[in-house]
Amino acid sequence: MVQQIGSAVLDLERGTLRRDGEIVPVRPKTFDLLAFLARNPGRVLSKDELFEAVWPGIIVTEDSLTQCIHDVRKCIGDETQSLVRTVPRRGYMFQTAADSLSASLPPATAAVAVGRTPEPMVAVLPFRVDVDDTTAKPLFDGAVEEIINALSYFKTIAVLARHSAFALAQYSDQDIWATAERLGVDYVAEGAVKSADDGYDVRVVLSETASGRSVWAQTFSFKTSEIFAFQRTVAQRIATALVANIESAAMRRTSPAPAANVEAYIHILRGIALLRSYGEGVNQQARDHLLQALERDPDSGLAHAYLALADTIIGGYGSAPRSVLDRARDRALHATALSPDEARCHRILALILLYRGDLNAAAQHFARALDLNPFDADTLAQTGFFEAIRGHGETGLTLLDQAIHLNPMHPPWYYFDRGEALLVLGRYQEAATAFSCLPRKDAWHLAQLSACYALAGDTEKARVCAREGRQLKPGLTIQAIVADLRLERIEDRERIRSGLERAGWDETPLLETPLPATPLKG
Template sequence: MRNQAQRWCRSLAHQVGSSVLDLDRGTLRRDGEIVPVRPKTFDLLAFLVRNPGRVLSKDELLQAVWPSTIVTEDSLTQCIRDVRKCIGDETQSLVRTVPRRGYMFQAADDGLSASLPPATAVVQIERAPEPMVAILPFRVNLDDATAKPLFDGAVEEIINALSYFKTIAVLARHSAFALAEHSDQDIWATAERLGADYVAEGSVESADGGYSTHVVLSETASGRRIWAQTFSFRTSEIFAFQRTVAQRIATALVANIESAAMRRTSPAPAANVEAYVHILRGMALLRSYGEGVNQQAREHLLKALERDPDSGLAHAYLALADMIIGGYGGAPRALLDQARDRALHATALNPDEARCHRILALILIYLAEFDAAARHFARALDLNPYDADTLAQTGFFEVIRGHGETGLMLLDQAIQLNPMHPAWYYYDRGEALLVLGRYPEAAASFSCLPRKSAWQWARLAACHALDGNIDKARACAREGRRLNPGLTEQAIMADLQMMRSEDRERIRSGLELAGWDEVQMPTTS
């Protein structure tokens, strides 16, 4: 197993145009989305970024990227093309060709973008080292339209079930699925960069009345096969398949799994497969962005409950969908009360399902029932201590209670488990850094949001203003007011959830310095 200390080293992240290059995790994000990158392309980009503003000769680049290997200049030329494609540098303004001399990396100067700090601390999780495993989406060799979402859901439930074993850490679903998008030749290097000591893969084929699935668990560093088994089962037996695979992987990784944990069964998300598929589609839509996706998710969750009225998970995610559609804390009180009651019903139906407790806690935050929210977040973490979303949302909850350091620690733990995390992690982490007075880092985090609302531009404006960069602050204020001309400082403060007066005053002062209410919007003739 790789040295666990590597996971807790300092993360080096750099802004490259509209992309973010993380040298520690070996990832490249563009407009908030993960970009698959070949290993040599990544190495070349990293070397260029480490040497900005300097002409690098072809010989120097060849030696840096292909040491002790004889390659032609054609390999370098192709690799440069790949780098430009990955970072969207069609105009060659970032990676410049210097005729007869070589290449030079020149970072763009974007008035609205905040460069990430050269080093962002990742907090060590205070627990004994444990193996990290990534469960990749299964390869489904079928034309059956239901099979792909069904087995994507099975993988998610295997991830969830493995999290019950407290001696194993599991790479979060979002990161595992993004990892699978890499080509076969890249996947092992990328898995190792993400801290995954083991990778589980599966392939699915049709069998009499069901499916045949071959699952393989391998060690990342050596590629050595640890365990493999073929399962044949009817469609209705997929829940038993999920639990069995999770237990077999746990047994293969850790010889002394606690017998009590081994006896625990992962709660089935629905009593029948048809309802389960609707739940999976609803969850996927809630994680996505686009016009009408939340309403579509709600419709799938209602269909799931028509088929299985006692599915706690469906009730919980329906409550979440209603709250999102209603506008979170801006939703009418009656809607929030209804969402809370539905989520309470979900926890009664599935008391050992961590996601039900997490969703209930999130709703309780917006109802300002903080003591109850704390209890349900604690219950969710007790049930599933390695659920990245629960760690992140608990961290956000600690931030709004004024516990900035605790909140940031939890958010960094979540990012460690889910380095390819969804975009909302950037907002929550930005809030933590803002409360702690670390304004450049907070601005960098808010800047990573791929599509900012007016409220998020307001946070970014406040960060730049409090950091003394009034020009950037006013530019952000103009962008926010353009999106929502009627959003005043008073409205922002009324929507603010911060419990401590000093945290509220910090944000109010930042908005005032940024001239939020003074921004003059252009008039149309």
């Protein structure tokens, strides 16, 4: 879990703390205390509770706790003690994640990014299945994703994005509820799956986060081939339970079943999962699954769209040969013709058009995707990135912050897109912080980071990034980097050129020890 704390970024999974993109050395007990505070925001933690959490079974003095609190504040830059507050005679209280993020954003975007939406927000967690049933896991993970997607069509409901919902499910039961409430989730939907003779029995429960009260529960029994009707029904029942007057027209225009048969559907799910992952050959494996899906269901718009995306990724995104991008565009257009009301098809087509340089056509399909599914976090994020590279930095950043609100445990590529928007706005240090959060950086990412540091006046860090980037791709010149940029405005491209020149990109000597290439997916 990655959490913004003021100007610092705490990564509980990796056990790291970063400020301005740099790893902050933290002593083990200090990190344990910070992690415990971050998991329990907004409530007073007694000293006894902190002793038990950080020094279980060990007798320590209050001086040890006081010193540890002091170290935590120093590590996160909390000189004003506004994040870790002392509550006299009671203990300490950690500032909420929302307030911490708000402090790091400008007023215009903070309200969008962290303010609670007027719509009730629901998180649909992955259903619990028998671990021995190898078919059920991908099938019901896909069903949950389709339920999330269907709920996003209701403009009276906000839904936590799939990436965050699945990450949330990795917590213990107690932490799920606490974390869900902290993320602004009003309701949690959970399901338990049992195999039946020729299908499944699924118990779905919708509960209120604050009280734990069950709002709606129902058991469904259906054949495997009826999975699509099950998805649609669950989405409708959840929506009906949350609001009195549902926009029924919105549900009627939702996408048809993503495949005509379950076998094709499972191949689509496996293909999408592989495209979201990292590793040698995963994109080609994804392509193979999508081709198998189309063998079983040639009219699946979603399969055609994701196959077009797979071909684009394998080809090198915007660096793919024109013939590859042309074929991908034609396939994505075919996908939208087959599924005109499927927002994901329009979003993928918009991305491919962006890579081809067809910006006006891309704008139309981003707008269509957002109109069809206004609460899809990935669509919001990618539309925000598109607006930013066209020079509309504030609009882009607002959309990206809305995406982060719906998908707080988002995939890494959100950092790059937000960094690009901040760079366009001239907020170079914040842009550098965003780019630094990328877990894997290729030469182009290091070029962006180098330019940001240089434009922010930090020449030393800029030159370090330049050396690392040139080591990854020795032949990459400033001219090639600027030519590859998707920034529409000349002044934005020239700003990057200026930053790279100040960083000495073309003149910086290579490192003696080669660095492994670790390109970012997304």
